[in-house]
Amino acid sequence: MPIYEYQCNACGHQMEALQKMSDAPLTDCPACEQAELQKLISAAGFRLKGGGWYETDFKTGSKKNLAGGSSSDSKAASSTSTASANA
Structure with a gap:
């Protein structure tokens, strides 16, 4: 709310x-x-900040490597974000 x-x-x-x-x-x-x-009209107090957000977290298929990293880097980032989500 x-x-x-x-x-x-x-x-x-x-x-x-x-x-x-x-x-x-x-x-x-x-x-x-x-x-x-x-x-009153005011700005929302919502910010995404920290080391847990990656460009590849919500991309699928060939769009995963837009940042130019190797495929092993994006797999590591995906497994890290999955492990964080399950914790």
Whole structure:
């Protein structure tokens, strides 16, 4: 479920709410209890970072060697990612 940010137009209170995408937007401010909440637009807090992501992880067939490595390198990367996924 996504986390939405809200700000009250009356008192300036800011908050986050964990809601389903199908839920109606919140309207009542918990701080001043007025119906002045407005949903804010913000960037997603999602980043892929670290040594576990390889270009060849999700490729099939002849597309596996796009980075120019040898076929033994891509097999090692595939077995490493499979072992990590099973752990």
